Amino acid sequence: MTASLLVEELAFAYPDGHQALFGVNLAVQRGERVAVLGPNGAGKTTLVLHLNGILTGGRGTVQVAGLPVVKENLREIRRRVGIVFQDPDDQLFMPSVREDVAFGPANLGMRGPELEERVHEALALVGMAQFADRPPHHLSYGQRRRVAVATVLAMRPEILVLDEPSSNLDPASRRELADILLGLPVTILMVTHDLPYAFQLCPRSVLLDGGVIVADGSTYDLLCDTATMSAHRLELPFGFDPRSVGAPAG
């Protein structure tokens, strides 16, 4: 089976000379949920921006469901890779929720009842269908985050990429979003500092530091590996012990 996402030997330096990635290798199979962990400045955002071809020009390749991320394929790549950015105010730029969710599919050429249907489907998946006509700035932060997820689900992506999905959410919104994400029939790559959230949502984690993947395995094993964790500035929140939750079955 073709992997949802295949990153091989990806290296990248910014124009100012700062090298952010030094040869990243990562394969994510269809239906997997993978967390990308790592300290600030590890190269997580740089990696994310390569997945849909916003950043290119370094060494190495990225493939999404077998399709290489190159200029000729960008349109299809951006349909296949749905990135949910950290600040929903960056993601939601249209005057109403409905138009925002319609933006992606409309750019793919969809119109009329088919587009309506797609918008409704995406909003229903995140439980926001009744807010379609609201302007985004009249929603709560948690609701905006959910609509942001819907805006990319509307493009029926191969892989959903989330940048810090739990940031700034109150505990109830955080849990609601987790319930929604767990129910989605889609491959998920989630960049986060929220280790319990990664543990709850993603059976597998990769640890990115200094522009390379330094660990790749089950989230449970990684969080229990105190030596690796502390070597890369990762710390569990006070009072949280993955062992008390136990290794997930399977």
Add this chain to the structure above:
Amino acid sequence: MSGGHAHHQLYLDRETAIHRLAPQCKIAAVLVFVIAVVATPRETDWPYAVYALALLGVAAVARVPALVVVRRMIVEIPFVIFALLLPIIARGPRVDVLGVSLSANGLESAFILLAKGTLGVVASILLAATTRPRDLLLGLQRLRMPETLVQIMTFMFRYVEVVLAEMTRMRIARESRGFQARHAGHLRVLANSAGALFIRSYERGERVHLAMLSRGYAGRMPVLVDVRSAPSQWAVAALLPLVAVATTAAAWVIR
């Protein structure tokens, strides 16, 4: 932390014939009305009464209270000040008003400036009070205003509250550290804040653009909502500019 919603809206939610008119009809009507008012010959003054009555009629049908209109006319104050200066600084034959020597030309110019300005401002206030900002943008789009300009205004409408909230947070942060603008030297601090706000907004613009690209944006916004207008709506909306154009024409003939 999320601030309360700022409500500094110009729109008055009512169900009237004027509210129901398609936005493009109303925008075109106000535009033609203002042009007709500006084209009034300078020797006459009776047409201004007719224009004012016409606007009064619109306000009555749209059920916009006079007080609301008057309060919003504050935006005109800079023009009023300029108009009031005209009789004092203008040259030419002088007349005595209450013992003060004023320029006759200046007085006339001041009256015309005030009258035309006020009519334009009131017409715009009525347009804004009867049309949602979102519909105004759709109307402009329908009237074939250049797409880029409509996009810029649409983004402004979407992000004005985000930027205001950011500004409020910066003010709170300043004041929490004991800052209060008391003398001109403090302008430096405020200027720094303005600069920081500009940079933040600029960076947000870049992130928004990134998010747009990520969802397939290729330079054109898809048209997702359209506002259609029936000929009957154009007919109703044409009443106000027709009155104004007829008045101006009459004034040119009989001056």
